[in-house]
Amino acid sequence: MTRFARNRGALLGLLILICVVLLAVFAPLLFPDSPWKMVQRPFLPPLAVEGMPLGTDTLGRNVAAGLVYGARVSLIVGLVSTAVALLIGIPLGALAGFYGGWIDEGAMRFTEFFQTIPSFALAIVLVAILEPHLTSITLAIAIVSWPPVARLVRAEVLSLRRREFVDAARLAGLSNMRILFGHILPNAMSPIIVMASLMVATAILLESSLSFLGLGDPNIMSWGYMIGAARTVIRTAWWLSFIPGVAILLTVLALNLIGEGLNDALNPRLARKGR
Template identity: 70%
Template sequence: MNIIKTLSQNKVAMVGFAVLVMLILVAVLGPYVYEGTPWKMVQRPFIPPFENSSYLLGTDILGRDVLAGLIYGTRISLLVSFVSTVIALLIGIPLGAYAGYFGGWVDEVLMRFTEIFQTVPSFALAIVLVAIFEPSVYSITGAIALVSWPPVARLVRGEFLRLRNQEYVLAAKLNGQSNRNIILKEILPNSLSPIIVLASLMVATAILLESSLAFLGLGDPEIMSWGYMIGSSRTVIRQAWWLSFIPGVAIAVTVLALNLLGEGLNDALNPKLSGKRES
């Protein structure tokens, strides 16, 4: 409750939270409330925003409804980013936990394995993975997850190295608790604060990765996304600048909201910052 109270007092974080909630509502309810479709040609191409009341954000290069594309793109961008982040956490947390808790050769093997994925830049590796498995929402989600888990593993490892010799952990060992129970019930709950903060930032990074892949033509050709909208209109940016500008603003606002929320969570969950604030 103290964390929620502290977070609610952070106006900047609450702005980010409100924007994120609004985007989630658009992603969930938008396609059902708004009758437009992002693929159907509904009017002549290049209608500017607010010129036609039936198509508030105008039409694109093929005469498709830009607002419909933006709404459907919200669903895909958020879905890919959230799912890929969850997968990355499911990979990174166990590896980091075992490496930090057991140490020794287990730590060496798992960390060397982690470094293999960090020798290649994340974006370059994501491009290679998507190209190998052919562009689809599944390959994009999987590729983003595979390039996102190493920082999670390293963070969790550091937290477990810090906490594994705490008194409550030693007491649990003396009581005969299994390593599995100690990891899941004693150490991991006390390591969640930095993991939650990192996860919020990972979602923002995943949105940028998905948009970048779609911009390069490696998005799912059957699914509308913000990156696809920017990529398909980059050749007409002088003639119809708004076609790239509108989805670009959507990406920027979403990433900014997630970063603001992440900073607010960091302030609320970091005991040192909380102590300074109380004093």
């Protein structure tokens, strides 16, 4: 913890993320009206009218409200899809690394099957087939992002299972499952946590890209949708694309900073030295 706190970038990231989370949580209190509601004249620039700090979009909707409600979608999609990806990737990688042999072969070929398809293309196809909905988007993102988790966990388990403490556990008569989940996986947690924090960032980007292409959930305001909708008016009202863009940038940056800070804190030997 102290090692994490010593990293200034990571603290900044954490601060930004906390702000985003707070805005998302208190969105209904800040903006009781739906973000889809047309409240003013369209194309109001930021700070032009009281109560519309970020102006209005092409249809006269409040950009600030959209931004805050969009944060909810981004965070939910990011967290849930990462959790699902971990739920698929960790057990698969762990079993492949622990048992080896044909289980490993099978699991890794299956993983490669997903890795050979460009992940964004696969996500588009999945969302298009399943119909754009928050659940299907989250699921699609999870499905394209678990393979690296499986590979990482497999590599960690492969190196850990040769340790003498695993032999000792075996000699104690522990079952394979208890050795794997009680002794090996807890020791593999730190790289998984680091990877998960970066995966949340990637998931947010994926969701925004999908919404930008019009494959977002049509009932939910998201950052990607806002950029996509403002794309046609970028020369007359650039701020409509710029503001949600900055929101995505800051959130993703914050998550990356946190991931790096966690990495330095959890793997002190690999931390950049002497600087």
